[in-house]
Amino acid sequence: MTEKMIKAITKVLVIALLFTIVLILGVLYEHFTNEQFFQLRNQLQVIEKGVVLDGKDFFDGLNINEYRITWIESDGEVIYDSKASSDTMENHMEREEFKEALESGYGQSSRNSVTLSEKTLYSAKRLPDGSVLRVSTTQLSVISLVMSMLRPIFIIALVALILSVVFARRVSKKAIEPINNINLEDPLSNDVYEELSPLLLRIDKQNQKIKAQMDDLTQKNKEITYVIENVSDGIITLDKNGKVIMSNKKAEEIFSCSEGNYYLDFCRNLDYKFAVEEAFKGNSSTCVINIDNIVYKIYASTTKSENEDISVFLFISDVTDEESAQKMRREFTANVSHELKTPLSTILGSAELIENGIVKPAEIPYFAKKIHEEAARLLNLIQDIIKLSRLDEGNLTSEFVDIELFDICKSVRESLLEKSETREISIDIICDNSKIKGIKPVINEMIYNLCDNAITYNKEKGKVVIEVKTLDDKVSLKVSDTGIGIEKSDIPHIFERFYRVDKSRSKETGGTGLGLSIVKHGAELHKAKISVESEIDKGTTIEIQFPKIM
Amino acid sequence: MRNRFDRQLSELNNNLTEMGALCENAIYLAVRAFIEGELEFAKKSVEVDSEIDEKEKEIEQQCLRLLLQQQPVARDLRIISSALKMITDIERIGDQASDIAELAQYTVGTYSMISPHIKKMAEESVKMVKDSIDSFVKRDQKLAESVIAYDDIVDSLFYTVKCDIIELLKSENTNGEAIIDVLMIAKYLERIADHATNIAEWVLFSITGKHKEE
Numbered sequence: 001m002t003e004k005m006i007k008a009i010t011k012v013l014v015i016a017l018l019f020t021i022v023l024i025l026g027v028l029y030e031h032f033t034n035e036q037f038f039q040l041r042n043q044l045q046v047i048e049k050g051v052v053l054d055g056k057d058f059f060d061g062l063n064i065n066e067y068r069i070t071w072i073e074s075d076g077e078v079i080y081d082s083k084a085s086s087d088t089m090e091n092h093m094e095r096e097e098f099k100e101a102l103e104s105g106y107g108q109s110s111r112n113s114v115t116l117s118e119k120t121l122y123s124a125k126r127l128p129d130g131s132v133l134r135v136s137t138t139q140l141s142v143i144s145l146v147m148s149m150l151r152p153i154f155i156i157a158l159v160a161l162i163l164s165v166v167f168a169r170r171v172s173k174k175a176i177e178p179i180n181n182i183n184l185e186d187p188l189s190n191d192v193y194e195e196l197s198p199l200l201l202r203i204d205k206q207n208q209k210i211k212a213q214m215d216d217l218t219q220k221n222k223e224i225t226y227v228i229e230n231v232s233d234g235i236i237t238l239d240k241n242g243k244v245i246m247s248n249k250k251a252e253e254i255f256s257c258s259e260g261n262y263y264l265d266f267c268r269n270l271d272y273k274f275a276v277e278e279a280f281k282g283n284s285s286t287c288v289i290n291i292d293n294i295v296y297k298i299y300a301s302t303t304k305s306e307n308e309d310i311s312v313f314l315f316i317s318d319v320t321d322e323e324s325a326q327k328m329r330r331e332f333t334a335n336v337s338h339e340l341k342t343p344l345s346t347i348l349g350s351a352e353l354i355e356n357g358i359v360k361p362a363e364i365p366y367f368a369k370k371i372h373e374e375a376a377r378l379l380n381l382i383q384d385i386i387k388l389s390r391l392d393e394g395n396l397t398s399e400f401v402d403i404e405l406f407d408i409c410k411s412v413r414e415s416l417l418e419k420s421e422t423r424e425i426s427i428d429i430i431c432d433n434s435k436i437k438g439i440k441p442v443i444n445e446m447i448y449n450l451c452d453n454a455i456t457y458n459k460e461k462g463k464v465v466i467e468v469k470t471l472d473d474k475v476s477l478k479v480s481d482t483g484i485g486i487e488k489s490d491i492p493h494i495f496e497r498f499y500r501v502d503k504s505r506s507k508e509t510g511g512t513g514l515g516l517s518i519v520k521h522g523a524e525l526h527k528a529k530i531s532v533e534s535e536i537d538k539g540t541t542i543e544i545q546f547p548k549i550m
Numbered sequence: 551m552r553n554r555f556d557r558q559l560s561e562l563n564n565n566l567t568e569m570g571a572l573c574e575n576a577i578y579l580a581v582r583a584f585i586e587g588e589l590e591f592a593k594k595s596v597e598v599d600s601e602i603d604e605k606e607k608e609i610e611q612q613c614l615r616l617l618l619q620q621q622p623v624a625r626d627l628r629i630i631s632s633a634l635k636m637i638t639d640i641e642r643i644g645d646q647a648s649d650i651a652e653l654a655q656y657t658v659g660t661y662s663m664i665s666p667h668i669k670k671m672a673e674e675s676v677k678m679v680k681d682s683i684d685s686f687v688k689r690d691q692k693l694a695e696s697v698i699a700y701d702d703i704v705d706s707l708f709y710t711v712k713c714d715i716i717e718l719l720k721s722e723n724t725n726g727e728a729i730i731d732v733l734m735i736a737k738y739l740e741r742i743a744d745h746a747t748n749i750a751e752w753v754l755f756s757i758t759g760k761h762k763e764e
Binding site: 241262264265268270273 | 567568572575598683687688
């Protein structure tokens with residue numbers, strides 16, 4: 001910038017200097033030449049008087065050095081010359097000033113010397129006798145004048161150049177300083193020369209744009225961070241060296257890992273190691289690992305993005321519930337097929353014996369009874385499974401209605417009367433007029449199953465008590481017996497399908513092993529809670545707490 | 551220069567962690583094969599052992615290269631020399647794990663009759679190996695010290711197992727081969743615990759600069 005300024009200033013200076021020189025030389029030279037002629041003419045007049053009076057004698061003793069005086073005859077012959085001998089001089093007939101003077105009485109002219117360094121001015125006048133008197137003087141020509149002025153011109157140019165450098169520096173510094181000192185945060189608050197205002201306005205606009213974009217980005221970043229941090233699955237990203245770049249809260253909770261850890265630092269499970277190694281090779285893979293009895297499924301995949309810093313992405317989700325649900329489903333299927341198979345084999349065997357005539361006619365009723373019993377058992381089982389699957393699906397056709405629990409308890413006692421009487425077990429009902437909202441057949445089934453179990457697993461001459469009470473915000477239904485009780489370790493399992501506490505006696509006591517499972521599902525349907533208390537050889541109490549009708 | 555050295559050290563550390571993870575799994579699989587009689591685990595354990603051997607060679611070369619090229623001093627030298635010692639112990643654990651895995655085929659179902667204590671011994675040895683690797687990964691001085699102290703428990707369990715076997719030998723009805731197998735497994739486990747102790751000692755050395763002399 002400074003350089004450009006220097007150039008510009010210098011250019012202007014040089015041009016100005018040249019113009020000035022040309023102008024001054026032109027005008028002044030003209031002026032001085034005219035002045036010279038004027039003086040020559042005056043001088044000529046004085047000399048003329050002298051010559052007219054004294055003739056040639058006038059020149060004797062005349063001592064004039066500035067001018068050259070020549071006296072010329074009318075035929076051009078030189079009579080006298082103050083600087084040279086008149087004999088050697090040529091005829092002046094052809095001289096311009098001479099011719100002019102002869103014609104009009106006065107003439108003047110100027111001639112350059114051969115070298116052009118000097119210029120001679122001539123002024124001539126015709127005397128009364130016809131001869132011509134001429135006075136001349138020499139002055140420097142324009143060129144030699146310029147030549148003699150070269151040095152001062154050069155010095156002036158040099159000074160001008162130096163000054164232009166100094167000024168250019170100072171000006172550019174003055175122009176740049178405020179730009180360098182602009183407060184970019186708040187451009188409009190700057191106090192600068194007005195040429196900078198458009199720049200400041202643009203900076204301000206740009207600032208606002210940047211701020212808006214930054215706000216936008218920060219907001220987006222915040223949202224993404226929030227989602228990643230609070231998602232219920234663990235997320236870890238690894239760089240190409242296997243070091244953790246980022247991990248969210250859940251991942252840190254599972255692995256207690258942190259940024260910069262090597263991927264094996266926090267988990268050294270072999271399956272996990274292989275899965276991550278596979279991911280590094282570019283193949284996405286999954287593995288299931290068990291940490292402190294919680295099962296996690298880990299998806300390891302490569303990020304094929306342009307971002308080369310991240311190379312593997314781990315997604316860790318807790319699949320404990322799914323795993324156990326799957327395990328239960330597998331077990332249920334196995335159990336169902338087994339339970340269905342047992343009575344069917346008995347039926348098939350008995351029928352085959354009769355068909356082949358191996359059974360004597362007298363024994364046929366025995367086998368028929370067996371077939372009947374097993375078929376009934378099979379039917380019960382299938383009915384129970386259907387009930388369970390209906391409860392499982394939850395789309396029961398019946399509506400929720402107000403139910404008087406006492407009525408149901410009474411009808412359950414009626415239907416179990418025969419079974420209880422054969423074992424001399426009493427069923428007592430302690431009931432207020434509690435009502436709940438529910439599906440009648442399901443509630444009936446639940447209470448029936450509980451009482452049935454209470455009788456089946458009771459001792460001879462035992463007792464069953466059904467107790468219904470309305471508490472603060474719920475209705476409690478308790479079925480307690482004085483039976484054999486349940487082992488503590490068995491209690492968590494009694495609601496599982498086909499779970500039998502005493503597996504060897506299952507056939508003897510009958511039942512399908514699905515009773516309590518139905519109770520549990522029924523309770524879930526009614527948003528009720530089940531609790532079990534039991535003591536070996538003392539008895540069991542199962543309590544269901546229904547929500548109270550509001 | 552130092553930057554490159556740091557990166558090499560971190561690579562060495564990662565390789566050691568990897569080898570530790572392999573070793574930990576080798577012994578875990580071997581013990582499960584032995585206790586649960588699952589021969590699939592035994593096969594896997596032997597496979598893992600060969601991987602451990604390869605890893606040992608790799609780390610050994612890496613350490614030697616570091617020693618020659620970088621001529622480390624003080625703490626760096628300690629880290630590299632302890633790494634060299636540690637891989638020997640880790641490799642021995644891997645070997646013994648695969649030995650156990652091979653013997654496991656012949657002791658399926660019989661070990662609990664021979665000595666009820668060997669299961670606990672196996673579990674404790676696995677825990678010791680796990681903790682020693684853990685102490686290395688986390689540079690945990692306390693954990694390393696607890697591993698060293700734990701060795702006494704495994705030693706006393708070995709003594710108990712030995713007593714069980716002596717009792718059994720006194721009775722007439724004995725299965726000689728199975729008894730010898732179980733005794734050997736017990737001995738392997740005891741050696742594994744010793745190697746785990748060594749690892750813990752080298753971890754302590756790399757942290758504190760002092761190695762426990764016996």
